[in-house]
Amino acid sequence: MFNTQDYAQYVDMVVNYAAQYSFKIFGAIVIFIVGKWFAHKITLVSKKLMEKSKLDATLVEFSESIIYFVLMLAVIMASLNVLGVQTTSFVAVFGAIGLAVGLALQGSLANVGAAVLIMFFRPFKIGDTIEAGGAMGTVQDINLFSTTISPIDNRTIIIPNSKITGGNITNFSNKTERRLDLTVGIGYGDDLRLAKEILLEILNKEERISKDPAPFVGVTELGESSVNFAVRAWVKTEDYGDVRFAMLEEIKLTFDERGISIPYPQMDIHLNNKN
Structure with missing residues (x-):
């Protein structure tokens, strides 16, 4: 039989857990929302500063994505800390997961490495007309995994970065x-x-x-x-x-x-x- 004493005990248990974890959950949600807002604002401010410094548009776009990713990772770790989750153990788990994912996604990681090479050696920039990866057109966007170009007929072609750095690159715009x-x-x-x-x-x-x-x-x-x-x-x-x-x-x-x-x-x- 479920008596009144047992019922009161379970109610007290629920109240205690709610009192103990509700503030943590609420705090974690608040930190995530506020942190995401700050990450967005800081990324915008960084982008404007880089644009005022007259940095190349390609480098600005690439740096913007990196800054936002790092800030959001810090926000997520802070939210987990508020919940009482030991983030040090998560780092080890993420490391193991990252190794497994890295082996499974070698092609994608190759694209990231190719993006770094493109940013460092600067064979082309956004707005240049190039021939690379089996396509020819004007560069519209460069991200961590691919480069988007638009041919003269206004199509959109997305080329993996590894395909670009793995072959010849002809830049038709870097000379006057x-x-x-x-x-x-x-x-x-x-x-x-x-x-x-x-x-x-x-x-x-x-x-x-x-x-x-x-x-x-x-x-x-x-x-x-x-x-x-x-x-x-x-x-x-x-x-x-x-x-x-x-x-x-x-x-x-x-x-x-x-x-x-x-x-x-x-x-x-x-x-x-x-x-």
């Missing part, structure tokens, strides 16, 4: 000027001197092409079906694409007007009529 290289072929029956003169006229007429160093046109190959010219000129990096498209169009139109042919592959088929 870029050389435009075109190969233009003409027929063997066309006037070579006239074709060269036309190409130089087109290059010199384009205002976005640098005059120092001067544009260059020279015969680079006597091909199977065409005489090939190497056309080279220096342009500003941001004008490269537009100038390339404009030059190809202008060369074709001008050659048509001046009677210069541009050969294309052809196949002659001979049929033998057997009676």
Whole structure:
């Protein structure tokens, strides 16, 4: 039978536990909420200070994530301490778990190591146009595990950092000027001197092409079906694409007007009529 004395004993036990742990639980929750708020504010202040110092945007974003992670880890440990949990034992447990997770997530840890290399050696930064990891586009974001780039067609490509550092990285934005290289072929029956003169006229007429160093046109190959010219000129990096498209169009139109042919592959088929 459940008598009144036993009931009173259980009530006293619940009251004692509630009195003992409710304040700890409440304190832990308060510390977590307030600590998270402070961590967010401190991270924002640190980001603004780094931006005022004119640090690279890539380094600012990376440092911001690291600062917030470290502060939140400290907040969690403080909350556990208030609950009476021995955090020293948790450190050992986390160490064992970290080792197991590290072995299971070697690829992810490789991405973190690659992120550190990217931040340290700075092969590119946010806003640069690069070709790496099998993709080409403008760098939008760099985090601990991946780099996000956006190609010219406005897609989003997320590349693991280890794929980037494990191969060639081509940065198209770290130089103010870029050389435009075109190969233009003409027929063997066309006037070579006239074709060269036309190409130089087109290059010199384009205002976005640098005059120092001067544009260059020279015969680079006597091909199977065409005489090939190497056309080279220096342009500003941001004008490269537009100038390339404009030059190809202008060369074709001008050659048509001046009677210069541009050969294309052809196949002659001979049929033998057997009676």
